[in-house]
Amino acid sequence: MRTELTSEERAVYEWQLWVDDFGEKGQLALRNASVLVSRCGGLGGPVAYELAAAGVGKLILAHEGNVEYSDLNRQLLMTQDWVGKPRIESAKRRLQELNPRLEVEAHNVNVNEENAAELVGAADLIIDCAPMFEERFAMNRQAVLQRKPIIECAMYDLEASITTIIPGQTPCLACVVPSVPPAWERQFPVIGAVSGAVGCMAVMEAVKVLAGFGKPLLGRMIHFDLRSASFSEFQIERDSDCAVCGSL
């Protein structure tokens, strides 16, 4: 574990070291942290990019498949010259161009029931950017079992929602969404700036939780609709019968 920033790190992060309640202590907390981002597409791409810029020490990325033309309106870590090649390689390359101090552990696989324990176990915090509820439920189960904080963010059309989960303290994903929604479809309308907006909010939640300052979205969900530029905050409740966290 690092106990001091290098002179290069002090120079790179100078403007955020000036942030009240964050400072060098907060920066060191980020430097010593590992974050799992699943996946690194429209939502996870901006998340990973902002985490890299903020100075998180290690990113664990899980995303299967090759870049497609239809990724490029929102998947900011992908480039047109990389169409047909693995997304995860494009993501790693672009993140390390931005921050050569960043360690990237890149997995060309999506999170599933078989690998969730190991991937979650290697991280201090998880940001769920995955499209499939089965994948999200697998991460949620492991986050609860291993008592790891997990940021849940999601988007659709010009809407997005976000909450922060601390197992045993806040509702988990299964408290809020107990089963796969029948209306959900893998492909859906979205403008890239919507995923970027909620992705940046997710990174701020991660920075606050890791650095231990501010007021994270615990037991609260923000939903916004950029069609009308309206934001709503809701109190969300733990489900005492939750199959995942009800016994905590």
Added chain:
Amino acid sequence: MLCKIHLVYTGQLRSAVGMSEDALEFAQPVRLSEALTAAAEKRGAAARRILLNEDGKIQRALVLMVGGAQVPRGSDPVLENGAQLTIMTPISGG
């Protein structure tokens, strides 16, 4: 006294019904399940498929908010005149 319930539709439900806000009027305060059934009837088959299951019960995956708070799962509170019911269809990343 008339009981007017304000509805906010989000996600796939908003897409299905083509609007984000709606209103229902009842002769008296109603239970949440009655309001959802009335919304399904008012907005047609696409809304019904999202709001209700094959048995006509509330879809389990819906996230329901009255005012600024989530409705506890399994509860069916009475909605008074002026209540705002936000119906959220869970969304994801991608």
